[in-house]
Amino acid sequence: MTRRTVAFSPDRARLAGGGVDPTIKLWNPATGECLSALRGHDNWVRAVAWSPDGRTLASSSADCTIRLWNPVRSSTENILRAERPYEGMNITGVTGLTEAQKMTLKALGAIES
Structure with missing residues (x-):
């Protein structure tokens, strides 16, 4: 699946990517291994960004939401709606x-x- 937005974690150990589907994937950039898939958006993912400490991943989607994820647990911590x-x-x-x-x-x- 095509990724249109990507962001490295602050320690560069993970690469988050989102795109034309509602799934965000986390990869190990050194090996190319997919570490996890974050599911929750109802439309394509427009942007992803890491917090400075790498403990939170933010994503925005065409579903008019911003999700704050715990990338270790692959869980949504908060949903902001327009x-x-x-x-x-x-x-x-x-x-x-x-x-x-x-x-x-x-x-x-x-x-x-």
């Missing part, structure tokens, strides 16, 4: 919007995926 004040409004057919405006309205819940 507010979607226009959820269910569905103005998908509106015309005259720029791409930037459409993306903003989609993030706010006014336009369905």
Whole structure:
């Protein structure tokens, strides 16, 4: 599977990668071995980043969440969700919007995926 975002842990012993699927994989960069797969997002993973001490991995996804992971336990420690004040409004057919405006309205819940 294609990885579109990668980040080395601070000690460079692990490489986290996310991409077009909702799974984040952790690898040993020296051996190429996949150490674990972190599952929880409902859409593709946009970005991954390690905390300075390497104990937490953050990921953001097209599902409008940011997850904080414990990479040792392969578990989600916290989920942050974007507010979607226009959820269910569905103005998908509106015309005259720029791409930037459409993306903003989609993030706010006014336009369905």
